[in-house]
Amino acid sequence: MFKTLAFLLAATTPHFGAPADPNLVKAWDRSIPPDGTGLPPGKGSVSEGLAIYTEKCVMCHGVNGVGKPADQLTGGVGSLATANPVKTVSSFWPYATTLFDYIRRAMPVTSPHSLSDHEAYALTAYILSIDGIVKKDAVLDAKSLPKVKMPNRDGFIDAYGATKR
């Protein structure tokens, strides 16, 4: 009798989690991996992005994304192996999906989650257009965004080795 009970106690875990509310999962699951899974409907153009940038971003990130007081977004492409590396979205970030993801979850810093998906696409397009990573007439959406090749796409080494498992 005791033996059976001890076995049950050892083998069972509490299971106090409730089935996840699908609406909660949908609302929170906004992370976008490099293959673009989960990108929302909608689209945004470079010119629309410039207008939004001028209204909501330029005060921190500067004209053309030159930075100060917030991070420098543009420039520095090709500088990483020099004596004066300049790490920016353009020069360093390996995936365009990360830019969309971060804008949508954390920007602008005073009111995160205030931008629409449309605005996040447009801002991503505009920022990537400054150094010519996308063309001036580019429109980004769920299909085109993951296809953008960032200049430093192959600049990272998996130091831990877990991506190969």
Add this chain to the structure above:
Amino acid sequence: MTNKIAPSRRKFLTTALAGAGAAATVPLAAKADEYITPSMTVPGKAFTPYGMPSGHEDVKRLLRPPGISPGTGGSLSPIESLEGMITPSGLHFERHHNGVPDIDIKAHKFLIHGLVDKPLEFTIASLDRYPRISRMHFVECGGNSGANAGAPEPPQLTAGGIHGLISCSEWTGVKLGMLLDEAGVKPEGKWILAESADSAGMSRSIPLKEAHEQGILVLFQNGERIRPEQGYPLRLLMPGWEGNLNVKWLHRIKVTAGPTMTKDETSKYTQSLKNGKANQFNFIQPPKSIITKPSGMMTMNGPGYYEISGITWSGHGKIAKVEISFDGGSTWTDAEMPGPVFPQCVTRFRLPWEWDGKPLLLQSRATDEKGNVQPTRAVWKDRVSPVQFYQYNAIQTWQIGADNTVKNYYV
């Protein structure tokens, strides 16, 4: 306040009595009275619901100028003023990406979803019903000690001002692996994404195997509910891993096939090398040791006896050895580690020392149980990009002068 007023009042009363003639007639008693301190003669203060340090103490976190929002940036633990191995919860360093959120413990929800059989949601009340474990572990920001990595001239700061993004606590919580098992991870699930409920949406990817084996969902810090600055009401702890991975204000874990490549694991917290490439997923904090006594900005008391003391830790396991050099790294002497020595935990080292008053270069060098050794600054700098500052663990040098000064120094 009463505490501060009482001594002067008492002194005044004593003097008044003495003036009235008591001292003149009984001089011995009056003289003895001078040695009776106010604390011996006045009833002490009443009980308090939550104790605070003495009003005579002024040990505080060092606040860095804020970044783009008031809560963006960090505050440093004053390690030069602390002892032992545990950091008081109110002095644990802070690193936030958009401030400390105010989260209602009753409303907070924690989600496990993605590549699982049964997506689950938990309240803190439901997590509180799980079996708990308690562990003592350090948390160190990946950017700790970066001041010495970047500045061409050694910045003249305190030990905490340079290296204060390290703290150590007793953490209590639930094993993440147990909850992942309850959700049932699908075979294609190889990574997790851990996400914060803060306004930066701080999120990091961690390999599933290690998250399952080592991850702790922390509910308590040093015996009480985890502090807001440390992730109240729920934090992920990956013992010994880079601070940024220990996601605070945790509200979501998504099981994924690969890393999500978030902002903080690509553009930040990667290690840029000289050839322009960057090492990514530098999960484990390398060994480090810092002599906190004596340390930068302190003043020596002239020649004579000192106890050298400091803190050491490694994300790879226990600290095996700390050595002290008095000559800038030419010769080394083993320091004492009286214990306890726990894995992925701050360990205190000590060494009695007689200073002859001559100038010298004081250093400590840690070796962990896996054989990892702290490098010199030159060796560390040699492999990385000039702008690289994450995971700087080079040997710290304090220059002690004949004028009793203690300065930060590059050998």
